[in-house]
Amino acid sequence: xxxxxxxxxxxxxxxxxxxxxxxxxxxxxxxxxxxxxxxxxxxxxxxxxxxxxxxxxxxxxxxxxxxxxxxxxxxxxxxxxxxxxxxxxxxxxxxxxxxxxxxxxxxxxxxxxxx
Amino acid sequence: xxxxxxxxxxxxxxxxxxxxxxxxxxxxxxxxxxxxxxxxxxxxxxxxxxxxxxxxxxxxxxxxxxxxxxxxxxxxxxxxxxxxxxxxxxxxxxxxxxxxxxxxxxxxxxxxxxxxxxxxxxxxxxxxxxxxxxxxxxxxxxxxxxxxxxxxxxxxxxxxxxxxxxxxxxxxxxxxxxxxxxxxxxxxxxxxxxxxxxxxxxxxxxxxxxxxxxxxxxxxxxxxxxxxxxxxxxxxxxxxxxxxxxxxxxxxxxxxxxxxxxxxxxxxxxxxxxxxxxxxxxxxxxxxxxxxxxxxxxxxxxxxxxxxxxxxxxxxxxxxxxxxxxxxxxxxxxxxxxxxxxxxxxxxxxxxxxxxxxxxxxxxxxxxxxxxxxxxxxxxxxxxxxxxxxxxxxxxxxxxxxxxxxxxxxxxxxxxxxxxxxxxxxxxxxxxxxxxxxxxxxxxxxxxxxxxxxxxxxxxxxxxxxxxxxxxxxxxxxxxxxxxxxxxxxxxxxxxxxx
Numbered sequence: 023x024x025x026x027x028x029x030x031x032x033x034x035x036x037x038x039x040x041x042x043x044x045x046x047x048x049x050x051x052x053x054x055x056x057x058x059x060x061x062x063x064x065x066x067x068x069x070x071x072x073x074x075x076x077x078x079x080x081x082x083x084x085x086x087x088x089x090x091x092x093x094x095x096x097x098x099x100x101x102x103x104x105x106x107x108x109x110x111x112x113x114x115x116x117x118x119x120x121x122x123x124x125x126x127x128x129x130x131x132x133x134x135x136x137x
Numbered sequence: 138x139x140x141x142x143x144x145x146x147x148x149x150x151x152x153x154x155x156x157x158x159x160x161x162x163x164x165x166x167x168x169x170x171x172x173x174x175x176x177x178x179x180x181x182x183x184x185x186x187x188x189x190x191x192x193x194x195x196x197x198x199x200x201x202x203x204x205x206x207x208x209x210x211x212x213x214x215x216x217x218x219x220x221x222x223x224x225x226x227x228x229x230x231x232x233x234x235x236x237x238x239x240x241x242x243x244x245x246x247x248x249x250x251x252x253x254x255x256x257x258x259x260x261x262x263x264x265x266x267x268x269x270x271x272x273x274x275x276x277x278x279x280x281x282x283x284x285x286x287x288x289x290x291x292x293x294x295x296x297x298x299x300x301x302x303x304x305x306x307x308x309x310x311x312x313x314x315x316x317x318x319x320x321x322x323x324x325x326x327x328x329x330x331x332x333x334x335x336x337x338x339x340x341x342x343x344x345x346x347x348x349x350x351x352x353x354x355x356x357x358x359x360x361x362x363x364x365x366x367x368x369x370x371x372x373x374x375x376x377x378x379x380x381x382x383x384x385x386x387x388x389x390x391x392x393x394x395x396x397x398x399x400x401x402x403x404x405x406x407x408x409x410x411x412x413x414x415x416x417x418x419x420x421x422x423x424x425x426x427x428x429x430x431x432x433x434x435x436x437x438x439x440x441x442x443x444x445x446x447x448x449x450x451x452x453x454x455x456x457x458x459x460x461x462x463x464x465x466x467x468x469x470x471x472x473x474x475x476x477x478x479x480x481x482x483x484x485x486x487x488x489x490x491x492x493x494x495x496x497x498x499x500x501x502x503x504x505x506x507x508x509x510x511x512x513x514x515x516x517x518x519x520x521x522x523x524x525x526x527x528x529x530x531x532x533x534x535x536x537x538x539x540x541x542x543x544x545x546x547x548x549x550x551x552x553x554x555x556x557x558x559x560x561x562x563x564x565x566x567x568x569x570x571x572x573x574x575x576x577x578x579x580x581x582x583x584x585x586x587x588x589x590x591x592x593x594x595x596x597x598x599x600x601x602x603x604x605x606x607x608x609x610x611x612x613x614x615x616x617x618x619x620x621x622x623x624x625x626x627x628x629x630x631x632x633x634x635x636x
Binding site: 042047050054057058061064065067068069090092093096099100103106107110111114115117118121122127130 | 265268272279280294299302306313316318320
């Protein structure tokens, strides 16, 4: 599974890099959402391979050879934070749309008096 | 040790209280009590750690290295106290601000979240916990920026958000990589595991990733573009707060990572930081010279002075780190007070374009005196606090035979003098026909008190340089001793879970 995960991470990161370079706010938001998922996959990828290990639940006697439960906790936290920030980004983009009437970031520069 | 978690919990409690209070008067009073209490707690922590004690608090009694550990040493306590004083001063200042115009309901609760996040990121020694605390701190700052930026500058809120989010994801990558390699998230445990691996390319790459991520937050050379534009359009108390806290936490984490966690001086990496620091210093101050508003000049100076702090890191000796620590504390107080002074001056004229101002030295002599003291301190005139930090940094780089770097540091000081004189002549000395908004100046008491606290603190730092220098040296020597940290953290043997 490791090679497949690696290819998936590569795809996520490269597509999101392309999207983050775009001038449309919507593209940027999708780019960020994809990138955060790519990073979550990377946490999974860097942790131990759980093949042949037992579920990390202690029933009476503690067993050795557990699968590492920590990456899942990390990913869960990262997903929640990423989700909240994506939501925040969407709201900010909505405010920008209300302010300038467009989601094309290139046209904001012309409106700004300082640039 | 309950006292270590208090700087994190207290702001959260006050966040809840001020979030639910409906009466504006009481909300402001509670906010003042909250920041005052936080300052007292931080001063107490600094006092208890003054002889170089390392204190730990293990969250939930789970045994280290798997449980989350909070750690307070002298280095962290110095940062904690100086940042806490900034929160106190800007809070008092914003009491005055609230008289002129209504303040957003969420500002005070968000500032408490910011304070809690900063305290947690200064005290935690767990990588993932550091990520969460950075998110706490940055999420509060995103919200504050997008609430308080004027509508026409709102696009800078979006770029601020995006830039910091990408940095955050980079940090998550770094945490994942180090966890995959060492199987630990506790900084002291990692430091113990990798302390011999100076030539490991993985560690080097990891170091570069961390430099990029925290350099982005601190605003070092190629990554500072977002800073002046976002900061310079916020209300004065918020600009001052962000300038004094967010970038400095970035520098703090950089020093902690490179000195305490990563093994020894990583040669190519330290060379890279040295070049970056030189460019940061020089380009920051050149940006300041090109600006024409007080806030613009001061915002570019943040970048320039980050260069000095990073210079201390790149020299990588205990003395250099001590002088960087001295410089950072001085810079936090002086820079914040200059932003606040700029805020008062801007309020008087309704704009802070230097071409439209003048006469302030006659109209507000007290403000002029404050500005003069702090500006000369920023430039580095003896015996003010800025002199000692810069003197130590320059003498250390000459001792290590980096003559060019020392020359650039001195040149930067000279250019700082030039840009500070620009503010002094433009706002305080020149004759101006523009009418001052006298009506808006009826109460400046809070603002003078808040600036006065910081001026007093930085003067005390300048005149008590000997004591401060000894303590800074102690703090710097302490973070070079990894074994001590490993020992303290693993000394706890009773608790839940096994090793």
